[in-house]
Amino acid sequence: MVIPAAGVGRRFGGNTPKQYLELAGAMVIDQVLGQFVEHDAISGCVVALSADDGYWPDSRYAQHPRVQRAPGGRERCHSVANALAALTPLADDTDWVLVHDAARPCLRRQDLDALLEVLRDEPVGALLAVPVHDTVKRSRDGRHVEGTVPRAALWRAYTPQAFRLGLLRDALREADRRQQAVTDDASAVELLGLQPRLVEGHGDNIKITRPEDLPLARFFLEQQGRPCG
């Protein structure tokens, strides 16, 4: 398990990185880790943290034996690559690695288990995703509609995204070599000409990105009956 948690939350604003804000009785990142640390199919977690992260020691998982740290990077993909480097001496290149944003606290156990189940017969890897339900517009100036994007084949990529350690490490390395700024892990694997499997999940697996997302996440956790993290 890799948890990229080295972002500063520019779009969210405020002084505290969003992964450390309080949500339903725990920090956002602890709500996330609580989903994985005791899962019997997951052997451990590597959390990628910013060099000046002063919040992590307050996590209830900071000293957990199945949680270790790795240095964050300039972009999310670099943080993930650093976490994979930390995993490499501890795992085989054929081991599955799941990458899940520290800013996605509402992941349902059933969606995680559905993703894990697909990996039994999906050699490339897989990611949780949700079909696009809104009409999508394209705009170059951010003010006027240039056109409408056909949405029938569009999906919103979520996390976890699951790939074998060696493949994802090589894919991210190649993306970096090509100076391709990949915003998710599957994009790097797609650059190699591979087609990860889509696993339809629930739309409430939101990423806390903007301020309005935090009360929404609180609502979703209450709806899921989730205890504090």
Ligand SMILES: Nc1ccn([C@@H]2O[C@H](COP(=O)(O)OP(=O)(O)OP(=O)(O)O)[C@@H](O)[C@H]2O)c(=O)n1
């Ligand atoms: N250099 C980075 C940037 C992001 N992330 C992590 O990647 C996840 C998804 O990124 P995003 O939602 O973009 O978080 P931020 O980068 O913090 O947000 P912003 O872009 O608004 O600054 C988050 O858990 C974030 O902590 C990371 O580990 N390393």
Ligand SMILES: C[C@](O)(CO)[C@H](O)COP(=O)(O)O
């Ligand atoms: C990985 C991700 O959450 C999939 O939707 C998304 O790409 C992260 O993008 P961000 O710009 O780092 O928030």
